[in-house]
Each structure stands twice: as structure tokens, then as C-alpha cells.
Amino acid sequence: MVIKPKVRGFICVTAHPAGCAAHVQQQIDYVKSKGPVRDGPKKVLVLGASTGFGLASRVTAAFGSGAATLGVFFERPSEDGRLATPGWYNSAAFTRAALDAGLYAKNINGDAFSDAVKRQAIDLIKADLGQVDLVVYSLASPRRTHPRTGATHKSCLKPIGAPYTNKTVDTDRGIVSDVTIEPATETEIADTVAVMGGEDWEMWIDALLEAGVLAPGATSVAYSYIGPEVTWPIYKNGTIGTAKIDLERAAKKIDAALKAHGYGRAFISVNKALVTQASSAIPVVPLYISILYKIMKAKGLHEGCIEQMQRLFATQLYNGSALAFDDGGRVRVDNWEMRPDVQAEAAKIWPQVTTENLAALTDIEGYRSEFLRLFGFGLPGVNYDADYEPHVPMPE
Template identity: 40%
Template sequence: MSLRQIDPKQRGFLIVNSHPTGSAATVERMWERIPARTDGSGPVVLLLGHSAGYGLATLLTGLRQHGIRGVGVAYEGAETERRTATAGWYRTAAAARLADEAGNDFAFVNTDAFSEQGKAEVLDLVEKRFGKVDHLIYSLAAPRRTDPVTGTVHHSVIKPLGRPYQAPALDFSDGTAKVTSLHLEPATEEETEATVQVMGGADWQLWVKALAGRSLLADRFTTAALTYIGSELTAPVYRQGTIGAAKQHLENTAGELNDTVLVGSQRAFTAVAGAAVTQASSAIPSIALYTAFLHTVLGDGFRTTAQQAEDLWDQLTGATALVTDEQGRIRLDGWELDPKVQDQVRELWADPHAGLARSAEGATWFMAQLRELYGWGLDGVDYDQPDETTIAWPEPQHSNHPYASPTT
């Protein structure tokens, strides 16, 4: 037991400490907003990057609506003397409790998914407890990756390609929303390649090959890697920048998997999600201001990560028809890229200072959403009281679930 009085230690978009009860509340509230419609044991799923953003939404929606079983993988930090555990650690504990209460046999592993040791640990568990995998969801976001073959540590960067990037950005450094100007120099070839190695499809391909090597791919196996395209307004720093190069590699990898590793009815896709407030997206220059403007335009029409995950699962499981674009990508972002919506966002972007004055609610909403990612600012949570910060990671090796394998 470790009761602590916690404060967020926030500077701009950077928040250090997480609130355990608040982090759990974010999971519980997302869970309650997902319509329940499952009646028993569902497909076996390996979910890489389950603890935040779209990965968390995909986990909770899969559990709540399709009764998924399987393994979630994340790489989260435990509590130290100076800091709480990461929000993803506390969210995982809450998700595990909800899965258990719902009767879902789902295990959670805290390991470096990029490493050979991590892959072996996870696949040993999958093979022993679940057998063949029906769906692999790849939703990893990390600043660096160690190549398991060469040992080279690659660090990703967020930079434009070919020319400098100058654009407006949302600034909360003094606690009040304002527009600032952002300038980024173009990436070098080495920085671009390193970003592709971290955020592209190399690791996704290794996971699929590892599953295939152990004969763990179900006959109708599908794998989907989450990606993003976004607006032309942010394209110079995103889709046309280093991240875009990585996302293109991810999409190319889907084609390579379909042409080589996967056979018959087994398929690989990328799934293009829409904009969202996530820990990863908040670090991308100009995305915060763009997202605030987008929310101002859409209001309640801004689709949550869970709503988009619901669309993804319905297509992957066959509950609805699988619809792809000309590049074979599953598209979940039509609501964002609707021309009428983009015209209104473009109008705000043209004069960002005046746009922010019209989008005060959108900026406030963005910061509130960001704080909630770390468990802060939720109604019903008493932040004036000490909170229990020592929360155990859910033990992955044992299960009392009604659908657990007899070999567990």
C-alpha cells in the first residue's frame, strides 16, 4: 500500500504524474459508453499497444461487443519513489478488472514488443493458453526501437521532408490557450530512415512472421495496423513528413504480407483512423490546433476512438461488410475528411488567431481530453485526497475465466 497526495506536474502538453483512480475512471467511462452486445467466447486477438489511444479503444470495444479473448501487450513504467506508475499501467489494471468481471479471458503482458525476448514471452503465452490467433491488431507508438537483428537503436523524429515547415500551433505553456508559430527544419535521410524503422511496418512484419513460424495463424486470420492520413493542412509535418514516410512503409508492408506470409483467406490491412487526442498525437506539432478546430466544427459529430474501433471490429469480424479504398486500406476517417468539414476547418486555419478566438471551446476541450489521458480533471474523482499508487500489473499467467483453456 502506498497512499500519496499527487499533483499532475504539468507544463504545456507534458504531464508527468498520473492519477490512479482518475486513470481507472477514464477506462470505466469508456467501457460504459460502449454498447454491450456479446454473448460468450469470441475470437482470439493479439493486441499490440493496448494501453492507450486507439489500442485501448480497440481493446475495450472488442471485449464489450465481440467477447474477444487473447493477449494485450504494452510497455509501461511502474511506480518509483519520485513518480507514479504511468497512466497506461493504471489503465491496464482497470481494463483487466473489467474484462474479468465480464468473463473475458484476456491476459496482459508488460514487455518491449520490439524485442525478441518480448515476442517469445508473448507467443509462449498465446500458444499455451489460446492457440491460433484470429486477429492481430498493431497499434504500437514509441519514440525509439532497437533492431532485434543488428542491435541498432533507432530514434524517430517529427520533421518535414525536403523543405522547412512553418505553421501555427496551439500553445498552453502558461496555462492559457494561444497561437504560436512553429518552425521545423527538414529531416535528414538518416532521420527519415530511423523514423521508418521505428514507426513503419518492420516490426509488424516480424510479429506476423513469428506467428506463422509457430503455426499460430488461424485459417481466416486478419491483421490490421492502425494508421492516419489526416488533412492537407497538417500534411507537410505529417503525411508528407517523416511520420508519413513511416506510414507509407506500414501500408506497403500490408501488401508484402499479403503477397508472401499470408495465404488463402488470411489478410493484412492498414486501418486509417480519424483524428483523436492521444498521448502520441499531442506530441505532433500543429496537430493540437488542428484538432481543436476540427472539434469546434464537428461538435458532437467528432467520433471517439471507441466509435471508430466499433466500426473496425464490425468489419474485421464480418458483422458488417469490409470496405476498403483503392489502396486496400480500411477507412475509418470519412467523418473527418468530409469536404464540407475540411472547408470550415480551413477557414479557421487561414487566420489562426481569429480562429482560436472562435474555437475557445475546442482548445479547452483538447486540453481537458489530454489531462484525462493521465487521469486528471474527471468529475467524481477527489483529487484532494491521497490515492493508492501501488497497483499491481494483472498477472498474465493464470486465469479463472469461464472461457480459459484447459491448459491454463
């Protein structure tokens, strides 16, 4: 099958198996080029392991520290004649590379919010690894079926209290326009907290502790975003930000539980704004990212998910380093994004951007090519006019 990108709004409905594999290999090569992360994790559970920050965390653990990894994700597998989602191809490529390097790598493709997947993970850890010493919580989902009530909650990206009007960009067509987003209802806020807040992270840690599969001294980390004021009504002070406050609440509770369990720790890492499947769905944010990329690339400060996670592991979590917390108790690898000189330039460009000057004032081209790379398109060494087999079974 000759596989081409088919972009529909903020999603690409096709994915390229060889391109996704090349994308994963780039991440592996980057981590290897940085050298080993000393005293790193040995046995790692990654929740949301197939794309974005979760995949980058898994690659860093495996190829930076030689860790055994169990990855949990929710992806559509390929079938004969039918393409998978990119996370499936990424995970297949990661697993192949890890196994070839002599590393343990297994996967669970299912709903991480369910009790069944938690049980499956615990059984696999018991059978193969005994215990894990790092749990990465990197789920980004539009919905969650609650395992106790059976209710399905849908998350939304809306402001709270008042409508929010700002610029946004149709990244596909390059059109800058004003968008007004009506405020969320109380139910929508509660639903978003139910999906993207901390309850499920707590349920995972409770289940792992109860089953005795968390090593004494284990670490757990979840990811958050804060960003500049221009995005606060839709992010930090909106429904998703409210969910992130709940994630911080959970971090404190989990930290206390892990401290009691052999001096472990749990914390939130605030990461940089990056093009991922999750962030491309947020209004206003892609325009900010396009501006940010332009500035950070010019200053030689640009990082992708893999650079961010390698830096988190090498300068905060392991390698003889200590966690540096902000006054909210969070680790900040968004520190380069939030540098005053970077933010001052972003604030200057923001009001000037129009459809006409989008290409000149922002890195919309970089945004688009990075978006396509998420789906395996635009990678060097892949012949996009050639036939590729869409069905890639998960290596075991």
C-alpha cells in the same frame, strides 16, 4: 497520496490510478451500450494495448465480442509510493474488469520490438490460447532498438525536402505562434521508417506464423493517419508519413501471407485525428485537432478512440460487414473528419486563429480536458482532493 496533474510541455508527468480506471470504465460502458459485435474476434493479440487506439481496440474486442485478449505495452509500473504511467493504470483497470466479466486477459509489459517479447507472447499464446484470430498493431514509439543490428533508431516529426512554417499552439499556455521546422536528413527519414514503418509488424506476423499460433483466416490491422493538406508537410509528406507508406507496403505483404494462411487478411485503417500521447507531440497538429473538435462537436460527428474502434469493428471488420477499401486499399474511419463540409470549415478557421481568439474559434478547452483525461484527470466520480494509493499491481 493526493495526485494532481503536472503538465510539462506536451506530457503530463503524473497519472491518477482511479481516474485512469474511470476512463477505461467509460470506454467499457460505451462498447456495452452499443450491443454485441456479432461474429467478432475470439482471441486477440493487441500490440500497443495500454493507451489510445490500441486500448480502445482491446476494450472493443473484449466487451463487444467477449474476446480473450493478450495485451503488449511498454509502461512504467507503479511501486510503493511511486506513480505509474497512465497505460499501466489503464491496463490494470482493463484486466480487473475483464477478469471480473469472466474474460481471459493477460499482459506483457516490455519492448514489443524485441525478440524476447515476441517469444514471450508466443509462449503465452501456446500455453493459454492455442492460436489468436486477430492481431492489432498499434505501437507509437519515439525509438526502436533493432533486434538484428542492435542499433537504436529514433523517430522524428519533420518535413522532407524544405523547411515548413505554419501556426502551432502551445496547448498548455494557449499561445498561437509560427513555428519553422527544418527538413529531416536522410538518416532521420530512415530512422523514422525503422521505428514507425512496417518492418516490426512483419516480424511479428512472421514469428506468429512460424510458431503456428495464428489461426487460419486470421486478421491483422495497423493504424495510420492522412489528414488535411494544412498538415501534410509535417505529417503525410513528412518523416512520419514516409513511415506510414512503409506500413502500407508491409500491409500488402502481410495480407498476402495471411491470404495464403486460410484466407486471412491484413490492412491499414486510417483513423481520425485525436488527442493521444503520440499526437500531442506533433507540431501544428494539436491546433488542427482543436479546430476539428469544435467543428465535429457542433455537427454531432465527434468521436474519441473508443467510438472510432467500436465503429471499425462493428461496421467494417465484423458484424456481417465487409471491409470497404479506398482506392489505396485502406479502410477509412477518418471519413467523417475528411467530409468536405468539415474540411471547408477547418480551412476557413485555420488562417484566422490567433492567441486572442483561440478560445472562441477552436475547442482548445476540449483539447485540454481530453489531454488531461489521458492521464486520469477530470473524470466524474473521482475525488481529486482525496488520498489514493499510487501502487496498483497488475491483476492476475
